[in-house]
Amino acid sequence: MSLSPQWLDELRARTTLSTLIGKTIKVQKAGREYKACCPFHNEKTPSFTINDEKGFYHCFGCGAHGDAIRWMTDQRGLPFLDAVKELAAAAGMEVPAPDPRAAKRAEKARSLHDVTAAAQGWFEAQLAGQEGTQATAYLARRGISDATRRSFGLGYAPDSRGRLKAALHEFPEDMLVESGMLIQPEDGNRDSYDRFRGRLMIPIRDQRGRVIAFGGRILGPGEPKYLNSPETPLFDKGRTLYNLDKAAPAARKAGRLIVVEGYMDVIMMAQAGICETVAPLGTALTEAQIEKLWTMVETPLLCFDGDAAGQRAALRAAHRALPLLRPGHSLAFATLPAGQDPDDLIRSAGTRALEDVLSGAIPLVELIWRHEHEALPLDTPEARAGFKQRLAELCRTISDGDIRALYSRMFKERYDALFFAPRQTPSFGGQPARRPARDQRGGRWTPPPPPPTDEARAIGASGSDAMLLRAVIAGLLRFPEEILIHREALASLTLTDERLARLLDRLIEASDIQETVETERLLTILGDSEVYNMAKGLLRADALQFTFTRAETDRQRAQRDLAEAIAVIVAMPRIDAELAAVTRAMADQLDEAGFARQQSLRKLKADLAARVAELAQPPEE
Incomplete structure (x- = not known):
């Protein structure tokens, strides 16, 4: 039996090392890693670390080091093949059957890396030569610097059917076909020819930085705009993320990982200093890619275009993530302005504008709610029942019981808050029909009491209502981008405190003037000194112990809690x-x-009051 390096790499990638080791010893989360007392020597203070992203364990006390297979052989005492078989069974992989030709195939697979590396070097040389002038002109128009070009290894494939084939003549033709560099006509009677012609070449690397495939962008008229390598022994499109080799270390440093739509989005964002960015390869984000993102950060941030195609891609990713959700792991979503990609936004408004878009990301649960809420008109009982049913069906796709229950509860609370209004007897084209009530004291029919007045519906200026209202306004001052999101709900409020009412009106007006605005800028456009001083006082209020009123808090949680408070x-x-x-x-x-x-x-009412009390709890130490 011969196991190729690629097969073993896949086995390691499908094995979560902390889970495997946690079956034998007690492990604890420590930042992005896990720690434990080393099982290979006696110790009282943990010095044994497990890194799921890199796929290895290491003891700083005794030097024990290895991957999942090494753990099974050294700690469990299994023979190598038995260890591989047990891991493969847990990962749902089939161990290759014994084959005398396996060693030869494995050697060929290793050599495919040599083919793609040679092709990469040749493409770069063509870009630097005379034939690459059209491609270099395109890069100049896009504002891509020489440093960025070199960093990403960009190249050029001349518009020829045989130039690459001739340049790589030292490799067997069948290897060039298998690596995706050449196309072999199906009839077998015609010669193979270069797959990429007249295109800007973008190398695709694996997590170890090895070139495994290419994406080619056409420079003149023609389709497709982007052409990817086919599936090969090196390249599985559904499991690969573009730029992962560079983004992974940047993500560890930045504490976030951003997913955008395509190659050029990644390249332009990296040039702007946002290096923790990856992209799927021309398809919707797959389950395998989501799992790979979660090995690096717990909540990757998806930033797609605001057009219909971008929002469909975001929704598909959300639906695919629902069954995979587990405690602490989810997705967040930021939406670019319609008609703009990251490069457009950076060029027109600067990197700060893009960071504002990213900071306004919403959690997965919010994306699901908004999409279903806006999918169809909700002006009939039947439409509202359909809305409720769609939410319930989506909840049922969540495998984790706790998360499923929490999603269901959040959707129910928001649904009740949205449609819970004073009941009136339906009317038919005129004033609401009033059903007479029998006077139990006199036995005669008398009209019912008048409907509640506007004053009865107003929010009072004292007690818990006022505290929550002040906290909400303080939260809006701290997160101004939320004003536009909740504008309709905020505008429906009737406040008895005139000063708070005036401040809320100014905030809504400011959001109409400028959709994205920082706190300090917002304060300067509030107007008269009384409103300004009140806003400053709310920002400093120590008594408002909500997540969204504190300066040092998790931004996504604060925005989520603010939406619930509203x-x-x-x-x-x-x-x-x-x-x-x-x-x-x-x-x-x-x-x-x-x-x-x-x-x-x-x-x-008691449930809502209890939830307000929960939101006002001080942060855990």
Whole structure:
């Protein structure tokens, strides 16, 4: 039996080392790694580390070092082949059957790296030569510097059917075909020819930095705009991420990993200093690619175009991620302005504008909610029921029970807050029809109490309502990009505190003028000194112990909690108004349905109050 290096690399990649070792010894998360007391020597203080991203363990005490296979042979005492078979069974891989030709094939596969490396060197030389002038002109128009060109190894494939084939004549023709460099016509009667012709060549590397494939961008008219290498023994498109070899170390330093749509997005962002960026290879993000992202960061950030195609790609990624979700691991989504890619935005508004887009990323749960909420009009009971059903069906795809329950709860709370309004008897083209209520004291019919007034629906200026309102406004000052997102809900509020009402109105006006604005800039455009001083006071308020009112807090959690607080503050006066109406109606006519509704409203109000109390808890030490 001969196991190729590529097969063994795949086996290691499919094995989560911390999970494997955790079956034998107790491991603890320590930043991006795991730690434990070394099983190879006696110690009381952990010096044994496990790095899932790099796929190895290391003990700083005794020097023990190895990968998943080494763990099985050294710690478990298994023979090499037995270790491989056990790992392969757990990873769902089939161990290659014994084959006398396997060694020869493995040697050929190793040599394929030599083919792609030689092709890469030749493409770079052509770009630097006279025939590369069209490609260099294109790079100049895109603003790609020589340093960036060299860093990414960009090259040029001349518009010829046989130049590359001739240049790589030292390699057997079948290897050039197998590596994807040549195309062999299916009829077998014609000669093979160069796959890439007249294109800017972009090498695709594996995580170890070895060239395994290419992407070619056409420079003149023609289709396709981008042409990728075919699937080869070296290149599995669904498991490869462009620029992963460079982005992985940058992501560890930056604490984030960004996924964009294509090669040039990655290249331009890296040139702007945002190096922790990768891209799928012309397809929607796959499950294998999502899992690979999670080995580097717990919440990768997807930044796609704001057009329909970009949003479809984001939604497909979200749906594929749902069944894979596990505690601490998810996706976040940032949307570029319609018609702009990262390069356009950087050129027109600078890197800061792109960072503003990235900082405004929303969590996966929010993306799902917004898409389903905006998918169809929700102006009939049937449409609202369909909306609720779609959310429930998406929740059912989540494998993790805790996450599934939390998604369901969040969707239910937001659904109730969105559609929970004072009940009125339906009308048919005129004023609402009022059902007369029997006067239990006199036995005659009397009209019901009048509907709640605007004042009854207003948010009071004292008590917990006022505290939450002040906290929400402080949160909006700290995260101004959220104003536009929740503008409609905020505009529906009626505040009895005139100063708070005036401040909220100014914030909404500011969001209309400028969609993305920083806190300090927002303060300067608020207007008169009273509003400005009130805003500054809210930013300094120590009593407002919410995640979204504290300077040092997790940004994504703060934005998520702020959205929930806004939903509560919109729902609470509606519940109060209906509860008052139900209570008044029961004074005239006691009935079981009215009592049940009253109790339901009181419970909902208590649940909302409890959630506010949870949001106001101080951070854990």
